[in-house]
Amino acid sequence: MDADVLIIGAGCAGLSLAVHLLDAGASDLEIVLLDRRDTHARDRTWCYWSGLEHPFEGAVSHSWHRWKVITSAGEVERGSRSVAYRCIPADAFYDLALERLERSPNVRLVREASVEGFRDTDSGVAAVTDDGEFEARRAFDSRPPIPGPVPAGEIxxxxxxxxxxxxxxxxxxxxxxxxxxxxxxxxxxxxxxxxxxxxxxxxxxxxxxxxxxxxxxxxxxxxxxxxxxxxxxxxxxxxxxxxxxxxxxxxTVPPPVSASPRVTNIGVRAGLARPATGYAFLAIQRHSRRLAVYTVRAGVDRPMPRGRPYPRATAFLDRVFLSYLERRPQRAPEMFRDMFERVAPEPMARFLFDGGTPSDKVAVMRSLPASPLVGQALRDLGPALRDTLRRT
CATH class of the missing domain: 3.30.9.10 (D-Amino Acid Oxidase, subunit A, domain 2)
Structure with missing residues (x-):
């Protein structure tokens, strides 16, 4: 047995989970991260709306309390004292996370390890790489899902x-x-x-x-x-x-099923990129915290019950929104301008993060063209109702 916990991938999701495990008190667990790259460098920038504290606040390089959307018809500028749009350059995030891991004797990062799949063992699960196997009691998989045919009715x-x-x-x-x-x-x-x-x-x-x-x-x-x-x-x-x-x-395609009962998907592989916006950073932090606390309290051998990446109502609204834009892409500038102009900054930020409260959703929906969206909702609701009736 190489570890108690294997984390596949040392990007945003993998490093976040490792740090959250340490914060949750996992000092007695042997944690091994397998990453295919040979070094970490600035390869992206994560941005998000403030509203959830996380261990990487020190990596935030810039914050904006004012923002705007511009179309050929003009621009809309909004702002808030309580809400900020924030960005984290990847190199600052990596440096902060890796420094934390290096100070933890129970954590090991294995570079240039490309995981090809998993194999169940008598006492856990083994990650199969091109350079051998790594066995642990539980694994967390952040590898991006392999694209396949898009199922009918999905976007x-x-x-x-x-x-x-x-x-x-x-x-x-x-x-x-x-x-x-x-x-x-x-x-x-x-x-x-x-x-x-x-x-x-x-x-x-x-x-x-x-x-x-x-x-x-x-x-x-x-x-x-x-x-x-x-x-x-x-x-x-x-x-x-x-x-x-x-x-x-x-x-809107459901995330892939885990490769084994002892493997838990994380990050984008768990469907944490918000369908209507692509925002994922705070969702990854929230999911990592829940996984870490559950793993430390319940034990490595008990998987956390799988939940929905986003609330059912949020997922439905995202489907309606994407379906509408797929049919009428030329309306996108007007729709986004109207949302930012008609919805107050605080509920708008909450909606963009995780769907917000019921009143936030109502405020956003009221800002959009009613008739086309209602028609799109009815078109999307039909298959959903048929699937529900088929399962009952």
Missing amino acids: HWLQHFVGLEIEADRPVFDPSVATLMDFRVMEGPDIRFMYVLPLDERTALVEDTFFGGAPRPESEYLESIAGYLEERLGIGSWSERHRERGAIPMS
């Missing part, structure tokens, strides 16, 4: 993006306001926008983002960003300081 989008941290040749940004969506770059049927996080008056993270299936060539994103900087922001001369690229799932 699976990817939020593709390429981001550049740039430095302009002169002060041009307002570091107090984050641009969450600038739809003025949207052309054709695809939902596309620019995302601008100003770090100071001359530097910003600028991302070209679109919702769809297959990614575009990187050169297309870079050309789009350069054109946006020059034509929309008036920046003719700038330098690139950092580049990142990614794809965030926006999907």
Whole structure:
């Protein structure tokens, strides 16, 4: 037996769970993390709405209490003293988490270990790698799910993006306001926008983002960003300081079933990326905390009962929202503008995080076009009712 707990993947979900286990008092458990990379570097930026404390507060690099959405019809700027939009660069997150693990003698990180699958054993489960097996009493799997055919009635989008941290040749940004969506770059049927996080008056993270299936060539994103900087922001001369690229799932497809009763899915593999928005960081923190506390109190051999990634009502609204946008992508700029304009910042932030309270959901739904969404809800509700009746 190599460990009490195996954690597959040392990214956001894997490292978060390891740190939460230590915070929950798992000093007597042998924890092994298996990660396929040979080093950790800045490969992404996680952003979220404040509202849940977590162990990585020290990695937050910037916060904005004002934000805006821009369309060809104008812009909406909102703000809140109590709510902030916050970002964590991956390198700061990794440094904080890895330093915590290095101070814990019961935790070991194995690099360049690519897990190919699992095998049940008499006393637990073994993770099969290209360099042998690692056996433990329980495993937590954060590997991204392998895409497959999208089941009928489900929606699976990817939020593709390429981001550049740039430095302009002169002060041009307002570091107090984050641009969450600038739809003025949207052309054709695809939902596309620019995302601008100003770090100071001359530097910003600028991302070209679109919702769809297959990614575009990187050169297309870079050309789009350069054109946006020059034509929309008036920046003719700038330098690139950092580049990142990614794809965030926006999907109603149920997450995959665990590979074994002794394997628990975590992170995106557990469906923690919010279908309607792609936000996942705080959901990962909340899930990691629950898993860690349960594991320490109930014991490694008792799996935590599997729950829904998001409340049933939130999942239904996300399905309606994505279905509507799939049918009418050209309405996306207007819909997002109306939501941010008509809903107060605090309930809007709660809704974007995890669906919010019932009154938050009502406020958001009232901000949207009623007739088309009601029609879409009825179309989506039909199959759901049929499935419910079939199971009873």
